[in-house]
Amino acid sequence: xxxxLDIAWTHVRSRARQTLVAVAGVATGVGFSIMMAxxxxxxxxxxxxxxxxxxxxxxxxxxxxxxxxxxxEEVYAATKIYGLTPEERRRGIKNPLAIMAAIESWVPGAxxxxxxxxxxxxxxxxxxxASVLGIDPHREPKVSALPKQMRQGxxxxxxxxxxxxxxxxxxxxxxxxxxxxxxxxxxxxxxQISAQVVGLFHSGVRQVDEATAYVLVKTxxxxxxxxxxxxxxxxxxxxxxxxxxxxxxxERETGYKAVSWQEAHEDLLSAFTIRxxxxxxxxxxxxxxxxxxxxxxxxxxxxxxARDIAIMKSLGLPEATVRRIFxxxxxxxxxxxxxxxxxxxxxLCLGLGSVExxxxxxxxxxxxxxxxxLHYAIAAAVAVASSVAAGYxxxxxxxxxxxxxxxxxxx
Amino acid sequence: MSALIEARRVTRILPGVVPTTLVHDIDLAIGxxxxxxxxxxxxxxxxxxxxxxxxxxxxxxxxxxxxxxATARMDEEERAFTRLSGLGFVFQFHFLLPEFTALExxxxxxRALGRLAEPAMRQRSRDLLASFGLEDHxxxxxxxLSGGQRQRVAVARALANEPPVILADEPTGSLDxxxxxxxxxxxxxxxxxxxxxxxxxxxxxxxxxxxxxRVQLVDGAIVADERNPVPAVGRS
Ligand SMILES: Nc1ncnc2c1ncn2[C@@H]1O[C@H](COP(=O)(O)OP(=O)(O)OP(=O)(O)O)[C@@H](O)[C@H]1O
Ligand SMILES: [Mg+2]
Numbered sequence: 056x057x058x059x060l061d062i063a064w065t066h067v068r069s070r071a072r073q074t075l076v077a078v079a080g081v082a083t084g085v086g087f088s089i090m091m092a093x094x095x096x097x098x099x100x101x102x103x104x105x106x107x108x109x110x111x112x113x114x115x116x117x118x119x120x121x122x123x124x125x126x127x128e129e130v131y132a133a134t135k136i137y138g139l140t141p142e143e144r145r146r147g148i149k150n151p152l153a154i155m156a157a158i159e160s161w162v163p164g165a166x167x168x169x170x171x172x173x174x175x176x177x178x179x180x181x182x183x184x185a186s187v188l189g190i191d192p193h194r195e196p197k198v199s200a201l202p203k204q205m206r207q208g209x210x211x212x213x214x215x216x217x218x219x220x221x222x223x224x225x226x227x228x229x230x231x232x233x234x235x236x237x238x239x240x241x242x243x244x245x246x247q248i249s250a251q252v253v254g255l256f257h258s259g260v261r262q263v264d265e266a267t268a269y270v271l272v273k274t275x276x277x278x279x280x281x282x283x284x285x286x287x288x289x290x291x292x293x294x295x296x297x298x299x300x301x302x303x304x305x306e307r308e309t310g311y312k313a314v315s316w317q318e319a320h321e322d323l324l325s326a327f328t329i330r331x332x333x334x335x336x337x338x339x340x341x342x343x344x345x346x347x348x349x350x351x352x353x354x355x356x357x358x359x360x361a362r363d364i365a366i367m368k369s370l371g372l373p374e375a376t377v378r379r380i381f382x383x384x385x386x387x388x389x390x391x392x393x394x395x396x397x398x399x400x401x402x403l404c405l406g407l408g409s410v411e412x413x414x415x416x417x418x419x420x421x422x423x424x425x426x427x428x429l430h431y432a433i434a435a436a437v438a439v440a441s442s443v444a445a446g447y448x449x450x451x452x453x454x455x456x457x458x459x460x461x462x463x464x465x466x
Numbered sequence: 467m468s469a470l471i472e473a474r475r476v477t478r479i480l481p482g483v484v485p486t487t488l489v490h491d492i493d494l495a496i497g498x499x500x501x502x503x504x505x506x507x508x509x510x511x512x513x514x515x516x517x518x519x520x521x522x523x524x525x526x527x528x529x530x531x532x533x534x535x536a537t538a539r540m541d542e543e544e545r546a547f548t549r550l551s552g553l554g555f556v557f558q559f560h561f562l563l564p565e566f567t568a569l570e571x572x573x574x575x576x577r578a579l580g581r582l583a584e585p586a587m588r589q590r591s592r593d594l595l596a597s598f599g600l601e602d603h604x605x606x607x608x609x610x611l612s613g614g615q616r617q618r619v620a621v622a623r624a625l626a627n628e629p630p631v632i633l634a635d636e637p638t639g640s641l642d643x644x645x646x647x648x649x650x651x652x653x654x655x656x657x658x659x660x661x662x663x664x665x666x667x668x669x670x671x672x673x674x675x676x677x678x679x680r681v682q683l684v685d686g687a688i689v690a691d692e693r694n695p696v697p698a699v700g701r702s
Contacts, residue, residue: 058574058577058578062563065565065566066565069565362561363563363564365561366561366562366563367563367574367578368546369522369549369555369557369561370549370550370555370574370575370578370623371546371547371548371549371550371551371553371575371578372546372550372578373543373546373547373578374542374543374546376578457523458522459517459522459523462517462522462557462561463513
């Protein structure tokens with residue numbers, strides 16, 4: 056063992072209780088930092104996963120980002136158009152099959168059409184407003200989690216009756232309809248049909264479960280009075296992170312507005328950035344506070360060991376060597392604290408991961424915990440680095456002492 | 467051949483509201499194989515002079531030379547290295563590291579210098595301690611040793627890196643007469659058998675009389691410097 060390590064270890068070991076307090080401080084800091092990072096990243100990952108899983112990666116809608124160009128504008132540079140009343144455009148994406156085929160030819164992933172209308176569902180004298188979505192039961196499973204959310208019936212049940220409808224679980228409760236019931240669907244377009252309930256789904260998100268119903272595309276088109284058109288094409292791409300680029304290309308090629316999930320949830324994603332800034336600040340503060348304990352013990356040791364320092368320096372040990380002894384003691388505390396902190400962090404994560412959370416808006420879930428070696432590495436590295444910084448200043452001060460001053464005083 | 471340690475017009479004044487003169491105008495040359503006593507009344511500056519000769523303190527004026535090399539302009543690092551490799555110290559109070567055994571204390575300067583391999587250091591430390599009659603105490607910590615034993619460990623540590631000179635500040639001051647005699651015999655032997663130079667501060671005039679040369683200080687200045695007549699062959 057090297058001389059410096061030997062002396063440092065002896066000092067630390069012979070002050071077991073004080074050292075333990077400092078180590079416990081660092082360990083607590085590291086442990087809670089790891090827990091906090093795991094929880095924050097876990098909830099973020101979980102949220103993203105839900106976003107990516109539950110929602111389409113790209114939604115192509117019949118809107119356009121800019122007002123259509125007028126022929127005059129294209130010919131004359133000086134044209135300015137005011138108060139234009141554009142030609143009334145029929146809503147919807149034309150030729151959905153051709154567009155789907157074109158997109159499928161280059162996008163790795165799946166695509167499904169939908170027609171959306173607002174409607175009043177009526178049963179046993181109760182009226183409830185809901186979004187009625189026309190979907191394709193063959194394509195739908197590839198882009199959404201709906202098949203997994205079916206409580207009764209399957210998507211294919213939509214083919215069973217002529218006007219079949221699948222209701223959200225809470226929606227069905229609200230109007231008191233069960234599978235097999237025949238309900239009335241009335242839209243703002245003035246269309247009214249009677250539909251047979253063939254299934255129920257439960258997504259776990261209250262707003263969805265109490266205000267959504269699914270029918271076949273064909274039925275949806277009848278309800279929306281737009282035969283042959285769809286409102287939306289939803290894409291699920293193999294690489295969710297590439298959605299933004301793919302959406303841009305689709306928009307250029309088709310002219311329809313294509314919104315990636317990132318764009319749709321930009322506000323959320325920037326909220327995550329803010330959350331992370333807050334997290335790093337708090338974690339940094341925790342570790343900083345932990346390093347105060349290290350500073351405390353190192354300066355205590357250097358005071359208690361003033362005589363030993365004088366002995367070593369009078370024998371001719373270089374200043375750098377003496378300084379290194381105390382910095383190394385800080386490193387030892389940092390390392391020990393880091394190791395214990397890893398264990399503590401791991402146990403805290405295990406503990407938190409097993410807690411069940413119940414909320415009225417969501418089904419019971421466990422706290423999402425991200426297991427990342429990076430958290431452990433960063434927390435320990437910061438702990439050791441701040442310990443070194445905390446130990447350096449008392450160590451430097453101690454090593455600078457002129458031995459003769461202490462030796463004179465000792466006589 | 468240049469003197470082992472030489473002080474040239476050395477003055478040391480402690481700065482302060484009332485500056486204290488510790489020693490002034492010291493001229494002293496110490497050669498090889500000398501056994502020198504520094505005597506004088508309490509507060510006359512004996513310890514102060516020893517610290518200056520041992521490069522622990524810096525003169526305000528004048529120069530201390532080690533083997534002809536001026537030391538005033540050395541940086542702290544070089545002075546530390548000179549102490550480590552060429553000067554051995556024994557203080558009035560034992561000044562051993564309390565958490566280390568006698569053996570480890572003796573090994574400390576060797577490990578800091580790093581010239582020997584670990585087993586060689588261990589062996590040399592054992593031999594040194596054994597030569598001072600401490601073979602049964604190598605693994606004891608200072609608090610498990612008597613005052614005399616501690617002081618002998620301190621002498622062994624001062625010899626660790628084979629310095630040509632040992633500077634001892636009242637090495638027997640805190641010991642009873644038996645231990646005191648033991649330590650004195652060891653120092654005597656270092657001069658006679660190992661050819662070292664020993665400079666020892668003492669206020670015990672009887673001990674001083676048994677040494678080869680006596681330098682007397684009064685109020686920070688040398689008032690007498692006398693040598694025994696050369697007794698036998700081999701002494702210069
Ligand atoms: N830190 C200090 N501040 C002020 N004066 C000091 C200091 N250290 C020593 N002195 C003074 O310097 C003078 C010389 O002190 P030194 O310790 O060298 O004497 P000494 O001859 O070794 O005495 P003793 O035999 O008692 O050990 C003394 O008068 C002492 O009072
Ligand atoms: Mg003294």
